[in-house]
Amino acid sequence: MSNKVIYKEIENNGIGFYGLLGLMGLFIWGGAVAFFTMEHHGHYISGMDNQIVWGMPHIFAIFLIVAASGALNVGSIGTVFGKKVYQPLGRLSGLLATVLLVGGLIILLLDLGRPDHVVEMFKGHLNFKSIFAWNMILYGGFIALVGLYIWTMMDRKAKKYYKPVGFSAFTWRLILTTGTGSIFGFLVARQAYDAAIMAPLFIVLSFSTGLAVFIVVTMATYKMTGRPIGDVILNKLRYLLGIFILGLLLLEATRHLTNLYATEHHAVEAFILDGDNIYTTLFWFGFVLFGSLLPVALVYCRQLINNRTSLFVAALLTIMGGFSLLYVIVIGGQAFPLELFPNAVVTSDSFDGVMNHYSPSMYEVLLGLGGVAVMLALFMVAVKVLRFMPTSLADNVVDPHTK
Amino acid sequence: MSNPQNINSYRRKFMQGIGVTAAAATLAPGMLLREVQASNKEGYVTDKVRWGMLIDTNKLVEGGQEVVNACKKEHGWGAEAHSNERQKASWVRKVTVTEKTTGYVNQLPVMCQHCETAPCVDVCPTGASMKRADGIVLVNKHICIGCRYCMMACPYKARSFVHESLFDQHADSPRGKGTVESCTMCVHRVDEGKEPACVEASNGAIVFGDLNDPNSNISQKLKAEDGKQIRADLGLNTGVRYQGI
Secondary structure (H helix, E strand, C coil): CCCCCCEECCCCCCHHHHHHHHHHHHHHHHHHHHHHHHHHHCHHHCCCCCCCCCCHHHHHHHHHHHHHHHHCHHHHHHHCCCCHHHHHHHHHHHHHHHHHHHHHHHHHHHHCCCHHHHHHHHCCCCCCCCHHHHHHHHHHHHHHHHHHHHHHHHCHHHHHHHHHHHHHHHHHHHHHHHHHHHHHHCCCCCCCCCCCCHHHHHHHHHHHHHHHHHHHHHHHHHHHHCCCECHHHHHHHHHHHHHHHHHHHHHHHHHHHHHHHCHHHHHHHHHHHCCCCHHHHHHHHHHHHHHHHHHHHHHHCHHHCCCHHHHHHHHHHHHHHHHHHHHHHHHHHHHCCCCCCCCEEEEECCCCCCCCCCCCCHHHHHHHHHHHHHHHHHHHHHHHHCCCEECCECHHHHCCCCC | CCCHHHHHHHHHHHHHHHHHHHHHHHHHHHHHCCCCCCCCCECCECCCCCEEEEEEHHHCCCCCHHHHHHHHHHHCCCCCCCCCCCCCCCCEEEEEEEECCCCCEEEEEEECCCCCCCHHHHHCCCCCEEECCCCCEEECCCCCCCCCHHHHHCCCCCCEECCCCCCCCCCCCCCCCCCEECCCCCHHHHCCCCCCHHHHHCCCCEEEEECCCCCCHHHHHHHHHCCECCCHHHCCCCCEEEECC
């Protein structure tokens, strides 16, 4: 039997494939209904208001966008760092990165107050001082570059461009996540933001969540298509996930410790780390305990070596942890009141000086889930019509030196 | 078994479909949508002047409530039918400040401070958030996409997002569902040589004028008595200054 990596479309034509695609369609329909309802009535039917201006859709969107650049890492490790074991996963990595970004951008676009006005940006109304405007270009460039990257992997005639395009895509993705983190990095007005560490924090967050999504989607797809996947590649991904989670914990700890160094930030840090609110619960239980320490334990526990369920659960927990962290950053940061007058208690009938409350509406959750469904549906259609998936990722295929 | 030729033809059609859809999505907006543009007042507004306001909180009879009422009357905000209290527009609000150490209580109206280096202008992706040459910070509703990044960036919480459809708007104060708005310094009145509505209603507590003109009333008063900026530490060089805070 040949050990060559062979890529083939998935052959699933049964009720399983179309049933799952139909389920995604249902969620996409739900997202569309949510969008049109919010578009028709206005955002008053959402849980967002003039105090919490970014809500659940933004958490979904930022999660998907951040995970998109992280999902490309698997391919980059093969291309940029020359690790041959990862190379068969390159196409899947590029595909997942693209569909994640598309899913995230759709949510972001459909939550806008006037999505139709985005046309104006294409007519040249772009403010290059805005990191948002830069992000538009970074996102577009990312999709184009990853498209090229996939092409260099799929077309033998384009093989010579594989390395340079792979390098470019890797560099671009680092800049992209820097841009996403910088959205929060330079908001002088908000106590919880305005820290340059946001950019590297988002990069490491993308490493862990992107890889976690890659692991979940790849394991599920191989299971459902009945294609073999070996322990060699899974254990590589397993330990990589462990390192990325620890890296994220380190950066997040640094962010809080450096904030705590300045006494003026003690109030906002106490609000997040030791408050009687959802953010403290999500931070310690959602992110730290169940979203980081537990998956790290599952990854490194000696009794669980080669245990696929533990890897799958660890990846799912990492996704939950990243989502929790984003909730704490995005919502928690807005919930803490703006400081108009330091050393004074500020009150008004417009909610000055109060901890702002937020509870997401059904529409926002549906819109977010719709974006996730778009991403999964695009992935399913793509692996069905194009040759993204190796027929086997068994040990003897990905690593010929393995017995 | 599928015929490989069929698969290839299927794939070709699929890729063609993607191409056609992308092309249509790119071209359609330009061909189908009517362009709406505000009247061009170039040459009318000049950077020789910089409009500003000086608010003496000691002279405010109602602690700023009279300012809020006048602004609401002039622009018609705050009466949104469906929005809850947290969602209703608030262009200016009366804020009560209690000094933690001394317990001294002060009240003042807080609105867009018309910063020289406005964070909302910096972060706006389309340039809808803009500063006129004469220093008035405005939102161009025709290109505002409603992303609310300016609201995240404003240190004064001076901006509101319109959460619902609006009816019976004031002719001089166009607003729109899904866009962001804030104090316009009554630009429609200023352009006609009049003072903002809040200044008129303040019984002399607010002085309006040209900060660039050393002989203007506001400049003379600032030079003689000084005026404070809220969050001066941010270095935004606000066009709205306060006395008595």
